[in-house]
Amino acid sequence: MLLSGKYIIVTAGPTIEPIDPVRFLSNHSTGKMGYAIAGELARRGARVALVSGRTNLDTPAGTERVDVLSAEDMYRAVMERFPQADGAVMCAAVADYTPAEVSDTKIKKQDGDMVIRLKRTRDIAAEAGRVKGRRILVGFALETDHERENALGKLQRKNLDFIVLNSLRDAGAGFAGDTNKITVIDAAGKVSEYPLETKAAAAARIVDRMEEWFALHE
Numbered sequence: 001m002l003l004s005g006k007y008i009i010v011t012a013g014p015t016i017e018p019i020d021p022v023r024f025l026s027n028h029s030t031g032k033m034g035y036a037i038a039g040e041l042a043r044r045g046a047r048v049a050l051v052s053g054r055t056n057l058d059t060p061a062g063t064e065r066v067d068v069l070s071a072e073d074m075y076r077a078v079m080e081r082f083p084q085a086d087g088a089v090m091c092a093a094v095a096d097y098t099p100a101e102v103s104d105t106k107i108k109k110q111d112g113d114m115v116i117r118l119k120r121t122r123d124i125a126a127e128a129g130r131v132k133g134r135r136i137l138v139g140f141a142l143e144t145d146h147e148r149e150n151a152l153g154k155l156q157r158k159n160l161d162f163i164v165l166n167s168l169r170d171a172g173a174g175f176a177g178d179t180n181k182i183t184v185i186d187a188a189g190k191v192s193e194y195p196l197e198t199k200a201a202a203a204a205r206i207v208d209r210m211e212e213w214f215a216l217h218e
């Protein structure tokens with residue numbers, strides 16, 4: 001097994017950005033794609049740290065689950081482990097913005113509208129890309145327009161080896177369902193389009209590509 005002895009971090013699910021003790025900003029990610037990848041990596045012999053936002057999913061067999069809430073928590077959990085890892089798959093839907101101030105007490109309603117100021121979060125994939133060395137780094141892109149151009153831009157900016165593009169335009173692809181239609185772009189710009197298939201099958205394609213990468217980079 002090519003992946004035995006490899007230590008891979010997988011991020012999955014949404015992040016939760018607190019506004020006050022009872023409210024938060026988040027997104028519709030279910031974590032299914034990341035969990036499928038984590039499970040597949042473990043089945044093929046890798047040691048897997050599954051750094052997960054809040055989901056309703058069972059922990060895949062053979063993975064070490066690390067639960068986090070916010071983008072900042074996820075950043076710390078990943079960067080703590082990254083020096084020991086052989087690579088990472090960044091599948092989480094990480095918030096780009098988080099409330100600039102978090103109230104210690106429940107915010108009371110007032111007459112009129114309210115404004116919540118947001119600040120940028122850290123880009124975990126890009127930070128990992130900066131200190132990547134000989135590790136493999138896989139990212140995801142969910143695009144609504146100029147898909148390939150945008151995905152390729154992200155691959156380069158974040159110093160990824162592969163970017164997996166899921167299009168919101170394809171029926172059956174995206175967040176909630178059990179199927180996905182992925183396109184994988186590698187660092188040389190080679191584009192591989194795969195059919196609409198289960199997330200488990202799409203995960204197996206991605207892990208196949210990772211195995212090929214390790215075979216070439218050993």
Ligand code: C5P
Binds near residue numbers: 011090124126138140
């Ligand atoms: O730039 P964008 O958010 O579209 O890039 C998506 C990719 O970057 C995904 O792999 C996602 O997990 C990762 N990402 C991250 N940290 C962020 C934002 C995105 O790791 N703060």
